[in-house]
Amino acid sequence: MFKIKLFPKIMAIPFLAVGLVILLFLGASTALSGGTPIINTDGYCFPVGGEYSYCDTWLAPRDGGERRHYGCDVFAKRGTYLYAIYDGVISKKYSGGLGGLSIWINTDDGKRYYYTHLNGFAPGIEKGVKVKAGQVVGYMGNSGNARTTPCHLHFGVKVNGTWVNPYPILKQIENAQERQI
Ligand SMILES: [Zn+2]
Structure with missing residues (x-):
């Protein structure tokens, strides 16, 4: 009875309201974060968390045919977590230029992966x-020359110094994840 007098039920309403706002905020954060990374049986992690979409645009014309597309664009909401695809080391980090915020990861499989148009880098x-597969390395954005386009990760892969099509690599990671689940 003493407690109820000190803390009348009516007083609980603002606290419940604040709690609800916090829960909604946490829910929104989770949606943006992309949840938990899935490392497949080969040790790879799809580089974009949460809901995303992509298609094969390898060598598609860009800038009115002046250059071609040496990568795969994976679209998702701004702020979505970007994961290291495999164990490796951050070999380059850029904060400007055409790519905007970008990193290169040299991985233990001998490949080099290019992540560009980021919204920010992970701490x-x-x-x-050094990074581990599934570690958050940055966040989805549209920096650099992507600033007039929807947020996407331009994902590039080099093998022995040559660009290769990332699309089948990404598909293979997804397929291995499905087998695992
Ligand atoms: Zn692209």
Whole structure:
């Protein structure tokens, strides 16, 4: 009875309202984060969390045919987590230019992966830092020359110094994840 007098039920309403707002905020954060990364049996993680979409645009004309597309664009909401595809090291980090915020990851499979148009870098992501598959390295955005387009990760892959089509690589990761689930 003493407690009820000190803390009348009517007083609980603002606290419940604040709690509800916090829960909604947490829910929104989770939706943007992309949830938990899935590492497949080969040790790979799809580089974009949450809901995303992409298609094969390898060598598609860009800038009115002046250049071609040496990558795969994966679209998702701004702020969606971007994961390291495989164990490796951050070999380059750029904060400007055509790509905007970008990183390169040299991975233990001998490939080099290019993540560009980021909205931001994850804390601690610097040149020379080791990363594990599934580690958050940055966030989905449209920086650089993508600023007039919807947010997407331009994802590039180099093998022995040559660009290769990332689309089948991404598909293979998804297929392995499905087998695992
Ligand atoms: Zn692109």
